[in-house]
Amino acid sequence: MANIFTYNHLLIAELVVLAVALVLTLRKPEVITTKSGNTVSRPRSPMGVICTLLVLAITWALHMTGFQISVIIQKGEKIVAILEKLFRPKWEFFPKVIAPLVDTIKMSILGTVIGCAAALPIAVLASSNIDHNKFVVSLLRVILGLIRTLPTLIIALVCALIFSLGTFAGTVAISIFTFGIVAKMLYESIETIDMGPFEAMEALGANKFQAFWSAGVPQILPVYLSHCLYCFEMNVRASAILGYVGAGGLGITINERIGWRDYNGLGMVLLTLLVVVVSIEFLSEFLRKKLS
Amino acid sequence: MKKKNGSVLETLDHKLTVAEAYALRPRKWVLYTVIVLILATLVGWSGSDVHFSGLTSTGSSVARGVVSGIFHPDTSLMFGTGETDVPYLLLQTIAIAILGTLFGSILAVPFAFLASTNIMPRPIAYLFRVVILLIRTIPSLVWALMWIRVTGPGAACGVITQSVCSIGMISKMYITAIEDLDTKILESLDAMGCTPFQKIRYGVIPQLTASFISTTIYRFDINLKDATTLGIVAAGGIGSSLMQCLNSRRWAMVGSFVWGLMLLVVVIEFFSTKIRTRLAHGE
Numbered sequence: 068m069a070n071i072f073t074y075n076h077l078l079i080a081e082l083v084v085l086a087v088a089l090v091l092t093l094r095k096p097e098v099i100t101t102k103s104g105n106t107v108s109r110p111r112s113p114m115g116v117i118c119t120l121l122v123l124a125i126t127w128a129l130h131m132t133g134f135q136i137s138v139i140i141q142k143g144e145k146i147v148a149i150l151e152k153l154f155r156p157k158w159e160f161f162p163k164v165i166a167p168l169v170d171t172i173k174m175s176i177l178g179t180v181i182g183c184a185a186a187l188p189i190a191v192l193a194s195s196n197i198d199h200n201k202f203v204v205s206l207l208r209v210i211l212g213l214i215r216t217l218p219t220l221i222i223a224l225v226c227a228l229i230f231s232l233g234t235f236a237g238t239v240a241i242s243i244f245t246f247g248i249v250a251k252m253l254y255e256s257i258e259t260i261d262m263g264p265f266e267a268m269e270a271l272g273a274n275k276f277q278a279f280w281s282a283g284v285p286q287i288l289p290v291y292l293s294h295c296l297y298c299f300e301m302n303v304r305a306s307a308i309l310g311y312v313g314a315g316g317l318g319i320t321i322n323e324r325i326g327w328r329d330y331n332g333l334g335m336v337l338l339t340l341l342v343v344v345v346s347i348e349f350l351s352e353f354l355r356k357k358l359s
Numbered sequence: 360m361k362k363k364n365g366s367v368l369e370t371l372d373h374k375l376t377v378a379e380a381y382a383l384r385p386r387k388w389v390l391y392t393v394i395v396l397i398l399a400t401l402v403g404w405s406g407s408d409v410h411f412s413g414l415t416s417t418g419s420s421v422a423r424g425v426v427s428g429i430f431h432p433d434t435s436l437m438f439g440t441g442e443t444d445v446p447y448l449l450l451q452t453i454a455i456a457i458l459g460t461l462f463g464s465i466l467a468v469p470f471a472f473l474a475s476t477n478i479m480p481r482p483i484a485y486l487f488r489v490v491i492l493l494i495r496t497i498p499s500l501v502w503a504l505m506w507i508r509v510t511g512p513g514a515a516c517g518v519i520t521q522s523v524c525s526i527g528m529i530s531k532m533y534i535t536a537i538e539d540l541d542t543k544i545l546e547s548l549d550a551m552g553c554t555p556f557q558k559i560r561y562g563v564i565p566q567l568t569a570s571f572i573s574t575t576i577y578r579f580d581i582n583l584k585d586a587t588t589l590g591i592v593a594a595g596g597i598g599s600s601l602m603q604c605l606n607s608r609r610w611a612m613v614g615s616f617v618w619g620l621m622l623l624v625v626v627i628e629f630f631s632t633k634i635r636t637r638l639a640h641g642e
Binding site for chain 2: 125134139150170225228234304
């Protein structure tokens with residue numbers, strides 16, 4: 068049984084090479100004496116160590132993954148055949164793509180709106196210039212950080228197990244994921260706002276909410292909307308594959324096509340996805356330019 | 360609005376009182392109403408089809424199981440050294456991401472140069488941009504499912520998938536770096552009588568290294584997160600085991616995998632941000 072410490076004997080040879088490179092690099096800087104008698108020291112380049120580390124990392128990773136380039140070369144024609152079919156999409160399949168596609172878009176719209184709406188109050192509470200309670204700030208940040216580390220697909224899978232298969236699970240997964248990202252980007256923007264108006268409002272006797280509403284919101288609103296649009300763009304891409312774990316949308320169709328090895332149909336699905344993603348990207352880029 | 364206010368202020372010969380200035384404040388309620396209306400329509404339209412059909416019969420037990428698993432992880436799995444334990448799988452995930460990013464960043468170099476408008480003629484550059492766009496649009500999961508037919512399930516499939524997927528984003532960022540090249544340096548090297556090789560060595564490479572390395576590290580960050588999900592289609596890494604445990608409802612094992620995943624992402628993100636800020640601001 069392989070073990071975490073299992074490694075081929077190459078390791079020893081590599082360690083020797085690494086030691087040599089280290090010694091070569093960490094030598095004293097080369098001292099050059101110019102004609103006028105001054106001395107200039109030239110530090111050794113760290114390239115030796117970097118290259119050795121890189122080679123070490125690559126051989127270790129090759130060993131760990133069992134990746135062999137020969138397999139790719141031998142069986143390369145298979146992927147070429149698949150790609151060839153992908154580029155000849157089956158146009159008759161288009162009507163069957165529309166319903167799941169609309170589902171995907173709906174899922175990402177609703178998920179984005181819910182996630183962004185939930186992110187706003189949390190982001191305010193997590194920005195250290197508005198909220199002076201250090202404990203709350205760091206607690207919220209840790210929670211947000213943990214949410215962001217979870218891959219969307221894993222969240223979607225758990226949601227699908229909890230809320231049964233379908234678009235609702237996908238919407239919940241997208242909301243959670245959007246919430247984590249937008250809240251983080253937003254508290255970073257809130258921390259860069261001009262605090263002058265806010266303090267002036269507080270000095271005039273406004274409470275924190277009033278001060279933030281009139282002095283903070285106008286400053287962060289365009290940034291907030293642009294974060295939301297950016298997230299929406301990402302969500303459309305992400306939600307296309309959520310169906311793979313049963314969360315509704317285009318992913319189900321994709322999975323089905325691949326399962327049946329119907330790569331022409333898959334090509335049609337991907338082509339539609341491409342058109343939608345590109346047009347949404349254009350729209351959102353246009354709107355974001357208007358906002359800034 | 361602002362311009363209008365400015366012109367009003369210029370024509371006035373006295374300073375505005377607070378009340379007058381307040382009356383002239385910019386009013387954006389039309390814009391806000393439009394935004395709110397559009398949002399409401401979109402939410403109404405999309406909400407009509409997303410039904411809450413209640414929890415599944417096992418839904419609440421799943422939720423409770425996940426929570427209890429996270430708080431009571433399987434420690435023998437978490438600190439074991441065998442092939443199915445968390446550390447080994449985490450290392451395998453890192454290995455997939457390292458190889459995928461390296462191959463991807465090397466493969467992206469020719470693509471980036473071929474798609475830069477300041478090096479290639481425009482038609483060819485745009486052709487390669489379309490190719491890059493196509494690569495980017497196919498989701499990584501779909502790439503993995505296609506490559507599995509070639510390599511069979513396992514970590515090798517993850518490596519080749521990530522190498523191909525990374526090309527899209529990496530070359531897009533390389534292109535920006537290449538198009539920002541300062542050509543004056545090349546001209547002065549030309550004037551000094553340098554050979555093409557010397558021009559590349561002293562004129563091009565030093566300008567590109569920092570941004571190329573920064574892009575590669577950034578992509579490594581993304582690939583690592585991606586590698587955790589590739590396991591779902593049996594392409595190696597921690598995802599396969601996590602998925603199996605979730606489906607067979609072994610919550611303690613799920614908990615230990617999730618902790619491992621979080622730790623991995625947090626640590627890598629920390630180091631990658633540190634290295635990239637150092638690259639951006641110099642030593």
